[in-house]
Amino acid sequence: MTGVWVAVLVTAAGCYALKLTGLVVPKGVLSNPRVRRFAELVPIALLAALVAVQSFAAGQSLTIDPARLAGLGAAVVALLLRAPFLVVIVVAAGTAAVLRALGVA
Amino acid sequence: MRDGIGLGLAVGISGVAFGAAAVGSGMTVAQACVLSLLAFTGASQFALAGAVAGGAGLIGGAAGAILLGSRNALYGLRLADLLPRRGVRRLVAAHGVIDETTAVTLAQPDAAAARRGFLATFVTIYLTWNLTTLLGAFGAGRLGSPQALGIDVVGPAAFLALIWPRLRAGRTERAVGVAGAVIALATTPFLPTGVPVILAATAALAGALISPRPDSPRPDAPQPEVP
Numbered sequence: 001m002t003g004v005w006v007a008v009l010v011t012a013a014g015c016y017a018l019k020l021t022g023l024v025v026p027k028g029v030l031s032n033p034r035v036r037r038f039a040e041l042v043p044i045a046l047l048a049a050l051v052a053v054q055s056f057a058a059g060q061s062l063t064i065d066p067a068r069l070a071g072l073g074a075a076v077v078a079l080l081l082r083a084p085f086l087v088v089i090v091v092a093a094g095t096a097a098v099l100r101a102l103g104v105a
Numbered sequence: 106m107r108d109g110i111g112l113g114l115a116v117g118i119s120g121v122a123f124g125a126a127a128v129g130s131g132m133t134v135a136q137a138c139v140l141s142l143l144a145f146t147g148a149s150q151f152a153l154a155g156a157v158a159g160g161a162g163l164i165g166g167a168a169g170a171i172l173l174g175s176r177n178a179l180y181g182l183r184l185a186d187l188l189p190r191r192g193v194r195r196l197v198a199a200h201g202v203i204d205e206t207t208a209v210t211l212a213q214p215d216a217a218a219a220r221r222g223f224l225a226t227f228v229t230i231y232l233t234w235n236l237t238t239l240l241g242a243f244g245a246g247r248l249g250s251p252q253a254l255g256i257d258v259v260g261p262a263a264f265l266a267l268i269w270p271r272l273r274a275g276r277t278e279r280a281v282g283v284a285g286a287v288i289a290l291a292t293t294p295f296l297p298t299g300v301p302v303i304l305a306a307t308a309a310l311a312g313a314l315i316s317p318r319p320d321s322p323r324p325d326a327p328q329p330e331v332p
Contacts, residue, residue: 007163008136011153012143014171019146020199022181023188034317039179041309044278045285046173047148047268049305052286054155054261057293071258072265079269084115089122092262096255 067104071096109209109225116205117233119263123150124241126259129251130158134242141238145231146203148267149173155260156299165299172306180207187219201227277316284308 055072056062075092083091120141127137132154140150149170156166181202187210188198201223209226213219248254272279285305292301 003163004132004136004157007153007157007167008132008140009143011149011167011170012140014167015144015146015149015174015177016200018171018174018178019181019202020196022178022183022202023185023195023199025178025182034313036179037317037319038309038313039175040319041278041281041312042306043148043173043176044268044271044281045305045307045309045312046152046169046302047264048282048285049289049302050152050155050169051261051264051268052290053293053302054158054257054264056290059159059298060294060296062290062293067255068258068261071255072261075258075262075265079266085119085263085266086122088266089119089259089262092258093255096258097253100253100255 067096067099070099109206109222110229112205112209113226113229114233117230118237119147120234120237121241121244122259122263123147123154123234124238124243125245125251125254125256126151126241126263127154127157127238128242128245129254129256129259130154132157134239134246137242138235138239141235144170144174145200145234146174146177147234148264151260151263152302158257158260159298162298162300165297165303169299169302172303176204177202180204183207184210184223187216188223198223198227201231203230205230275319277312277319281308281312284311 051072055068056064071092071094074095075088078088078091123141124134124137127140127150128134132140137154140153144150144153152170152173153166156162156169159166181199184202184207188202189195206223206226210219210223213222245251245254245256251257268282272282285308288308289301289305292304296304
């Protein structure tokens with residue numbers, strides 16, 4: 001549990017430091033288009049990696065959880081229908097919960 | 106300013122999802138709330154909750170969460186001229202540099218409106234995000250097992266929703282997303298938890314080197330003929 005607290009505080013400190021960095025560094029530092037582009041693309045790479053890992057991995061092994069995948073599929077449908085953020089989340093969790101309650105997946 | 110308050114309320118409510126996901130992953134209510142108060146940037150918070158759920162790799166989890174916050178530094182660069190330049194006010198304003206405040210601030214017609222928009226969005230979203238984190242965290246603990254409620258799907262669904270508009274931005278964005286996912290899954294069996302996600306950043310590096318400009322014409326697109 002102590003480890004989680006340390007992770008929480010380190011993450012908070014790191015996130016704040018990054019926010020402040022943008023306000024205090026001289027403008028020229030990040031004017032390189034490649035650096036700027038990298039910072040734009042990093043969240044895409046990491047978020048996609050997180051979607052993949054949290055969908056298909058349990059620790060270090062790859063698994064397939066049908067209810068979880070059905071929930072994600074429902075999220076994709078909701079996103080294609082341009083549903084707002086919270087609706088996407090509720091649809092995804094609800095789909096997985098219902099399938100598990102019915103014992104289907 | 107009204108835009109800021111409206112957006113702040115709409116997005117702030119999503120703190121419910123984070124609170125529920127955090128407690129479902131094994132964090133305490135206090136840890137979820139402290140993270141919302143002090144980190145205050147959604148994607149990073151969901152990422153750390155996911156790492157805690159993984160059971161191991163907290164160092165990798167924290168590193169990945171912080172790396173996800175790197176875009177806020179870029180936002181700060183664009184907002185620096187509009188926000189307080191020095192002192193405590195700058196230190197406080199820095200905490201509010203996130204996706205939503207940046208969007209509202211840069212959409213305003215002049216500097217005074219930009220400052221008002223930033224303040225309105227920051228205050229609204231900070232209050233609602235933290236309040237709803239508390240509600241979600243308490244609610245998830247009371248309602249039953251996280252698995253039965255489908256809370257294990259909240260994290261990936263939230264990431265998917267966050268990444269969705271970026272994936273529509275262009276081909277490089279989609280390629281980087283796919284590559285990031287493949288890199289992470291392919292290395293998962295061989296590396297400690299959390300590390301594969303950080304390794305996925307190499308996809309962004311490759312994307313930046315290959316396509317440094319977001320709106321550059323595609324190399325294979327037909328070029329206008331010189332008359």
